Amino acid sequence: MKRLQQYTATARICAKGVFDGGLLSVAGEYLVRFLQLILLVQIWRSFGESSVLPDGMSLPVLLTYTLMASVFRQQLDIITPATSALWEGSITGRYLRPCPVLGGLAAETIGRWWIPVFLFYSVPVLLISPLLGISPLPASAWNLVFFLISLALSASLGFALDFIYASMAIRMKNGCWAAQMVREALTQLFTGALIPFAMLPGWAGQLLSWLPTGSIASAPLSIYVGGAGSSPLYLIGLQLFWNAVLWPISLWIFHKSEERMISYGG
Structure with a gap:
């Protein structure tokens, strides 16, 4: 219980500090993200008018998929402050806090990005999506239930992969920021x-869906829209498998990389 309170306090402090740099800087980021959504929607609509969409992927389903990918982008693309803190030199301060480093980084991620983005971007976009001609509704109530389970597993897997990336950044030293951009x-x-x-060629899409990265966004979004080809239980089972495989690897690699940590800045 005490540990949960520490994580909650960390997330709350980070959420309150989001607008310290000014409202315009944050609003500008959300505006760019919204324009990206509009541009992608127009591209998919042009594909639909040209009748080049693959079998089993109708235009309304594709638009809902794209909408939810934008709404839950922070949960589907986990980027903790680990690499940036290493570059800035602030990573050392996290070892002085009364909670585990990795847990603190996860709490910071939730407070700094999940909560503000959901309140000030995701909710407004969901509310105006019907005006854009996009349905925000899942394929069914059961799909929504499976989606929430899959989304939690996706976030867990995303944290594991991010800590692996952070471990690689530690070992690359000066090249860590370049690695982050490529990632x-x-x-x-x-x-x-x-x-x-x-939308990809059959073999490519199938291959990518088997990879751990495919279980991050494709699995929960496919479940939400009721995508053909894989059952929700199969996709969730695949997510559980990759979580069981990657979390021990992630923890082991990160703790081994700590021995070589060199922090710049600060």
């Missing part, structure tokens, strides 16, 4: 958040 560019493609795997 962010590749994540959108290999998770299925930007382009649904159903």
Whole structure:
């Protein structure tokens, strides 16, 4: 209970500090994200008018998939402050806090990005989505239940992968920021958040869906829209498998990398 209170306090402090840099800077980020959503929606609509969508992926389903990928982007693309704190030199201060470093980084992520983005971006976008001609509703009530379970497993897997990336950044020293940029560019493609795997050639989409990155965005979003090809139980089972495999690896690699940690800045 005490540990939970510590994590909750950390998340609350980080959430309150989001607007310290000014409302315009945060609003600008949300505006860019919204414009990206509009642009992608127009691209998919042009595909639908040209009748080039694959079998089993109708235009309304594709638009709902894209909408929810934008709404839950923070949960489907976990980026903790680990790498940036290493570069800034603030990582050392996290070892002085009365809670585990990895747990504190997760709490910071939830407070700094999950809560503000959901309140000031996700909720407004969901409310105006019908005006954009997009249905925000899941395929069924059961799909919503399975989606919430899958989303939790996706976030867990995302944290495990982020700590692995952070461990690689520790070992790369000066190259850690470049690695972070490459990672962010590749994540959108290999998770299925930007382009649904159903839009890719059959073998490519199937291969990517088997990878751990495919269980991050493609699995919960496919469950939400009722995508053809895989049952919710199969996708959730695959997520459980990758969580069981990657979390021990993530913890082991991170703790081994701590021995080589060199923090710049500060």
